[in-house]
Amino acid sequence: MFVLDIEASGLEDESYPIEIAWCSLDGTESYSALINPETAGDWDYWDTYAETAIHGLSREQCREEGESVVTVARAVEKLMQEEPVFSDAHWQDQKWLDRLFEAVGKRPPAKLMPLDQAVPPDKRFDLAVRLATPTRPHRALADCQLLAQIVREVRAGA
Numbered sequence: 001m002f003v004l005d006i007e008a009s010g011l012e013d014e015s016y017p018i019e020i021a022w023c024s025l026d027g028t029e030s031y032s033a034l035i036n037p038e039t040a041g042d043w044d045y046w047d048t049y050a051e052t053a054i055h056g057l058s059r060e061q062c063r064e065e066g067e068s069v070v071t072v073a074r075a076v077e078k079l080m081q082e083e084p085v086f087s088d089a090h091w092q093d094q095k096w097l098d099r100l101f102e103a104v105g106k107r108p109p110a111k112l113m114p115l116d117q118a119v120p121p122d123k124r125f126d127l128a129v130r131l132a133t134p135t136r137p138h139r140a141l142a143d144c145q146l147l148a149q150i151v152r153e154v155r156a157g158a
Contacts, residue, residue, distance in 0.1 A: 001085075002029075003086050004021070005143040007138060009037065011047065018035050020033055020140055021139075021140035025152065027145070030144070030145070031079070032141035037063065039066075039068040039103075040103040046059050070104050073103070076100065077109050081109045085110070094111060
């Protein structure tokens with residue numbers, strides 16, 4: 001099981017994914033990549049508020065250090081074909097995955113699952129309480145690692 005998180009160029013409909021990461025629930029595996037928006041062809045929208053107040057990533061940094069949409073989509077496709085993948089904001093992250101795969105002319109191989117399904121039903125309230133309190137760094141890998149840790153602790157009854 002994996003936890004996935006995505007940072008985006010903003011929160012508007014024109015926004016797109018600029019960073020993606022996932023980690024295994026047990027913390028032994030992880031992947032993280034910036035996404036070069038120029039490799040998508042029409043990803044032009046940029047929210048300076050998101051850059052300065054949320055994730056701290058610039059378009060220039062994504063362009064210079066980012067992977068192509070094709071490379072990232074292939075990595076996501078491999079993961080989602082082999083493992084269940086959870087997200088704390090599955091509806092939003094699914095939107096970003098759809099945009100990523102649209103850029104390469106494909107559809108995501110599976111849907112993201114809500115993070116609460118990673119714990120037994122009797123622990124979902126505990127998970128919701130724990131998710132409401134942490135301050136997140138709003139960087140994809142750090143967020144995944146924090147979420148996986150919270151799920152592990154809730155499962156263990158901590």
